[in-house]
Amino acid sequence: MKWKQLPLGPLQTNCYLLFDEEKQCIVIDPGANGEGLIQYIEQEGLKPLAICLTHAHFDHIGAVDEVRDHWNIPVYIHENEKEWLLDPSLNGSARHPMQPIAGKPADHFIQEEGTLSIGAFTMQILETPGHSPGSISYYLKDIDTVFSGDALFNGGIGRTDLLGGDHATLIDSIHTKLLNLPDHTIVLPGHGLSTTIENERTSNPYL
Template identity: 50%
Template sequence: MNIYSFSLGLLGTNCYVIEQNQKALVVDPGGEAEKLIQFFSENDVQPIAILLTHAHFDHIGGVEELRSHYSIDVYMHESESEWLTNPQLNGSQRFQLGEIKAEREADHFLTEGMTAIDQFEFKVLHTPGHSPGSISFLFESEHVLIAGDTLFQMGIGRTDLPFGEHQTLIQSIQVKIFSLLDETIVLPGHGPKTTVGEEKEQNPFL
């Protein structure tokens, strides 16, 4: 399994491409879909699904172009089902960035626990706080967690946006993420990667 990272969109959101046997999952395509399309073309990789850690505008900007270009499905948590198509809920209207949205809601909703998409198996962790539908994706065999905006290197997700809850975020991190092996690599929604162990020991917010 190979994991590629792209910094996309106005806020430099980390988009991750998880590739195996020339097929790929795309996590949080925040914008600039043409860069991803070029990557897939040049490397003869076929994307098969889009996964969203949550539906804030800076994580969904490339969803519609990728979904329509490759005729692939979008997966996310049901509690943010309306956010993909609603600029007021996903925050793009609030920050006066124009309407960032998808044409329709997600095709599938993910719940806590193990799931499989084609050849990919991973565990979904519901990690609300930054937003009510925030989820993290754990690839146990690789010891990798894609955490969205829940946990950063020496930081945590902001909770001052609508529907954010600070105590809920702290609980998500302590119960869901800090229970993982210390060597688990954490791939955040923004900034550099870290590990569970490093954040347990050094994160000033925790």
């Protein structure tokens, strides 16, 4: 199993393509530039099975409907943000100089932590709120990797001054859910470069 990082849009939000030897693929956080993203996926011969969202801020969801409709695939999101795909005032697009994002509902709502299986992919869902109320991280033990969204960055943490954000909740999420993962776990954040759990535990100035 492999992954590809694709920074998209003006905020360079990391979209990730998680794929296996059969070229089946999970699209994580398709934030913008849907046409280019679709072109890249087709160019690589990948076959998307689903879209998995770490959370529903506008810079992570801008290309959701375009990608979903192109392949007729389902979208997964935490139930605490089930209205955010539809409402620009919730996803934040109404407060930015851009086209407001008011898309369609997700197809599946994650209600609790546990195992999510899609095709040959098995991911552990970790609830990591604080940056937003429905923030989740996807942990794949088989490849020692966690997709942390905007909870934990390389040398930083997510902002908590947006709707539903809470600093104490975010710090608790990071310490109890993410930093408990094995030290060698690769952290793939929503923005910026990858890191490891060990690096963040030992050197992140916010922790």
